[in-house]
Amino acid sequence: MANSPYLGKEVDQWLDITKTIITDHPLDVEELLGLVIAAWEGVWSTQIGNDGARVSLREIHPPATVVGYFFEKLLAKSLATKYPEHWASGDTGKQKDLHCIQNPELSIEVKASGQLGLKIFGNRSYGQEVENTDRAKKDKSGFYITVNFYGEKLTLVRFGWIDGSDWVAQKSPTGQMAGLGQNVYDYKLIPIKGDYTLDAPVDLLNGVGGKTAESLHQMGIMSIRDVLKNSGKFTGKLSKTHTAAVAYKSAYGT
16 A cells, blocks of 8 residues: 555645655656647547448546546556656456556556536545555545536646545435535645646636536537636626636646
8 A cells, every 4th residue: 555645644735745756757748748638639539330331439428437547548658658767557356547657656546537616536435445455446646637527518627636534525325425624625636737727618617607607608618718818798798707717727727
């Protein structure tokens, strides 16, 4: 099991710890973002079939779980191809998705979520204690790349560390997911800022509910970028939407 750098540390120390371990990690954040974006574009250029019957992935509207799986595999393959002596695609039940050959403790798990929002979820097993660690398929503590997307839009990439104990299973016995507390998002996962975040749907903005989103769509405003480009349209009650878009860009854009 990976040794947690947060063990015995107060929450107000977590952010500095996260920044340090990211700086010390051999993968540069900007290079990592480039690999993520390339893999994401690769997903949507994927075609299935042969010359007689071929369809692109976007034509069949795959569920988010399928999109996430393809993305994880393409990202791992891209990294392994670029640095074959250092990185490999995790190929056993106990290896992370991005396996660091020379130092497995630097390996990275990839988590992708296709729901509207900026939260990340694991299956219920992530929030359950494993009594016999030898039977655990994979150590749930360590470095993570988390990716939020909605449809074909990549909305936010984060890099950081999640401990197995950070995952909290749904209270309902029939619940199938595990989530993370706000402290993890605030102090353990660092957003990788970039222009790509502005293509996120306008529905993500604070204060934009279903009716407001529908009105904006009718105006041709689909993304956060659209809000910022059309500031003159956002007067009166809609001025709050523009303010929210500016705040979103400050938090996640460039």
